[in-house]
Amino acid sequence: MSTDGVDLAFDEAGLLPAIAQDADTGEVLMLAHVDAEAVERTVETGDAHYYSRSRDELWRKGETSGHVQRVEEVRVDCDGDALLYLVDQAGGACHTGYRSCFHRTLDGEVVGEQVFDPDAVYG
């Protein structure tokens, strides 16, 4: 896939990792994967789209939960094999109710903020 300026180097499965970062606070919210269609839909709609490897389908973030990500900018890394979405995150990015999926240290200490009750959203 080529955009105006940057060629993307999708892997053999046609995917790339994409990081979502809060455009205001800089908090890293999640990492997911995208295929070419997800990138196109993200650019076209301004809503973050990903590719769900477990469900094998295009996925608009927040479709179920309402916790959409409005994408202010998409950045590409030097090798064209990773993306960075700078987003305005509604609610929380994590299905566990935390603002960020990266809410634990490697030792298991919880350092992030829980911002919604997942049972109320997904239950």
Add this chain to the structure above:
Amino acid sequence: MSTDGVDLAFDEAGLLPAIAQDADTGEVLMLAHVDAEAVERTVETGDAHYYSRSRDELWRKGETSGHVQRVEEVRVDCDGDALLYLVDQAGGACHTGYRSCFHRTLDGEVVGEQVFDPDAVYG
């Protein structure tokens, strides 16, 4: 691999993506991959280690360039299949001389800061 608290879900190749983020500014610097040994060495030494898929070897960031990453904290995402290194980055993270590998938009506009001359470092 299990640490004290969090089980890591390495993929079939024994790898996980790891994001390096500047611990002070919040800038996302790079995305690379780690195997279990890279995580262990990172925790033991406090220097960011990755696994180079192209060279098929453990890789201490900055070994050639001197642009090491001191790791202040390692975070794990909700599924245990991605890591976030919060780092103190010496020099620049990107081999092209930019502070961050994510120094371009999808349209090819350069938005990042070049902090060193790659020819002088790697030449």
